[in-house]
Amino acid sequence: MAIKLGFVVAEFNREITYMMEVEGREHAEFLGAEVAECMYVPGTFDMPLAVKKMLQRGVVDAVVTIGCVIEGATQHDEVVVQHAARKAIDLSLEYGKPVTLGISGPGMTRLEANERIDYARRAVESAIKMVQRLG
Secondary structure (H helix, E strand, C coil), X not given: CCCEEEEEEECCCHHHHHHHHHHHHHHHHHCCCEEEEEEEECCHHHHHHHHHHHHHHCCCCEEEEXXXXXXXXXXXXXXXXHHHHHHXXXXXXXXXXXXXXXXXXXXXXXXXXXXXCCHHHHHHHHHHHHHHHHC
């Protein structure tokens, strides 16, 4: 039976997260996993609630977060990524299922964001490996 993944994808910087989502979906298929559920959220900061709802439904074996946080004039990017990452860990522990970090940033330019589209592929691979290793 195929591993069922959930994707939580940020719409902010959609021109980049779209490419990340496509690469993540292709890699999941290549590895024999199924993207069983996908939820779009306004931004990376909004991901934890969507991840929690997805885990509560119990349909997926793991959740992959896909987002892109580009550096601005303030430290907003650092705050957003730190809190999203912390809650991903918390939710993973709470539900006993992997929640992987396919979020690029903080501290990167738009050009660097384009170079880091493969973060989604890495997050998919991590999710699959964790499901397999946890049994």
